[in-house]
Amino acid sequence: MGVLDLARTQFAVTGSIHFLFVVLTLGLAPIIAIMHTRHAVTGRPEHERATRFWGQIYVTNYALGIFTGLVMEFQFGLSWSGLSEYAGDVFGAPLAIETLGAFFIESTFLGLWIFGWNRLNRWAHLACIWMVTLTAYVSAFWIMAANSFLQNPVGAVERGGRLVLTDFGALLSNPALVNSLPHVVGAGLWAAGSVVMGASAYQLFRRTPEREFFTSALRTGLLVAFCGSLVTVAFGYAQFGSIGLYQPDKFRVPLAGVALAAMMGIGQLVQFLLLLLAPLTYWLPRWRWAQPLLVILTPAPFLAAICGWLAREVGRQPWLINGRLTVADAMSHGLTPGMVTVSLVGFTGVLGLLAVTDYLLIAGTVRRGPGTVALGADDEPAPAVLEHALSH
Template identity: 45%
Template sequence: MNALDLARLEFGITTSLHFLFVALTLGLAPLIALLQTLWVVRGNPLHERLTKFWGQIYVVNYGLGIISGLLLEFQFALNWSGLTHFAGELFGAPMAMETLYAFFVESTFLGLWIFGWGRLPKVAHLLTFYVVTLAAIGSAYLIVVANGFLQNPVGFERAGDALRVVDLGAVFTNPAALLAVGHILPAALMVGGFFMAGVSAWHFRRGTGEVPFFRLSLRLGLTVGYVATFFTIGFGDASVLWVVRNQPTKLGSGAEALRVAERMAAEHGPGDYLAPAWVPIALTVMLSVAYLYVLFALVPIVLLGQGRIERRRFLLGVGVWTIPLPFLTVILGWTVREIGRQPWVIYDVLPTSRAVSDVSTAGVLASLVIFTTLYVTLVVAGYLLIARIARRGPESLVLGGVLGDAEPVRGR
């Protein structure tokens, strides 16, 4: 493998592992906001405990996402200086805005939420997490705007050896970005919902005494995950249809794809401008997994309504063991999106070979080993910590409690 191959591999590993944290953050935030809203409106201590329990997991996952995001920025700066020089005004600006947004808005209000239990009025405290949730969605939108420009470059003109913005509105309303946002947000809710349901199923298999607590978590997770799956499929289909009409080479088949590939070869030089043959297969696999979830989740939803799900150990076991499936599905979707664009880093504008930094193969290999080691360590340690919190359940809450007090904080 040469430096370009290694740089692409490093980018694929780091972004995929980082997206594990992003998906769960985006998926859990609206659910926690809903639970806290129910507590503020109804005053039920059960909703408060639910908010704190899932909030603890959210805080840990968010912190891990921040660390992995910083590492991602470093590896990007090391390996892809050609892209930042050529399209920094269009690609780099949304990325920089997202970084400032995440650190100065999302992190600030999350800190207020963490330390505001019992100190801020209930409504004001709830509003801080509303800001956190909206900031998470806004951060995702800015990242997708940057990636959308790579997928479908709009609103620019060439200025020497770089690109310049001429229509900022076109950049931020890029159909490749808007369709991706519509696809990613429900996909994240699918991840968060089925994660919540899977953790609850594990506790039921262990004979938990917190039956009302995990029954409500199971109902909420299954319902949100089930509904979000339909929206994920719908926006995914819309995205594929848009690609078929506008950028057929990303699917790598069909007469129109061949015609466009021939035009690219004439304009940019000989090369393979069609996506790998496995890309349509991967799309089929993703769709199959989504429909599998639609069929799987319907049965426990019906049984939950009848109050019988707690005794169905097989279904509970399936719910536990399928927790990783939504994560794998969203990672596969992101991989398909990136691989389908090759050999372009900016579709039909900048080849990937011209975007890589002028770094030796040995240098890229060293950074690949270092960053992969850091990311694997972070993911393993992080999810072991999240699993420990999930296993301990709500009987040992830390969020919102007095320092050193492990008992649940009720009615505060």
């Protein structure tokens, strides 16, 4: 492989792994916020246990996902400095806003929520998780605004060999953004609902003593996954009209076409199954034969999300900024195949380790059940939450 293909492969691998963390974070945040709201309003202990259990999974995924996001940031300076030189004044603005929001606002309120159990007023504590959820979706908006500019570079003109932002409103109302953002939001709900559903089905199949806890969670997860699938598919189809205007040949690159077909095939098959299962929500926790099926369906939305990401990115090749900057021109100068190979192996190894660690920690939390969760426990100091998660 040449240096260009190696660099593209590197970004595809790191971007795909990072996206796995993102979709779960986006989907779990509102689920946990709603659970916490029920606890704050009713004071019922079962709602507190649900909030703490699924919140522990959220915190684990969020913490490890931060590291994968940092690796993504390194990509732009390492391999794609031409993008920063040509379009940094436009493309960098939404990324900078997102970074400030994620690292200073979202992470601050998440810290207050993690360490605020039994310390903050219950309404202030509840406000923290809703602020985490709000800022998570604001971050998603800015990331998708930046990505949509690459797909359809509106609101900017070229001056002196660089792009200059002339219409901020056009950047925020980009046709490439309007339908793609709800599509990603739906995918997050679908993925998170599937995790809640699959984890609960796994525990019920094991004949857990926490049957009531996981029965309620399975029903919640199934309904969230089904609603998420409706949003995802609806806004997925809604994008074809606008894509036909600014990227009419998008899916005539062979890989983009295959990725699109895989995404649609997985998505429509699983949505059809969820459509059949949704009316049976009340009975499913009692049907032992159905529980392995629900476990098997868990990774499907993640696979569809990766295929969708590949279709969106590969489909505008050879452009990095559609019609303005090619991928070849965006590459950093002086890179050699050996240099990119070393970084590819290193990044893949680090991100792969983080992904495996995330899976093992979440699986361990699911396997142990709600009785051993450190988040919000009265008898453990607040910093023990992360220490408990990492030690298992």
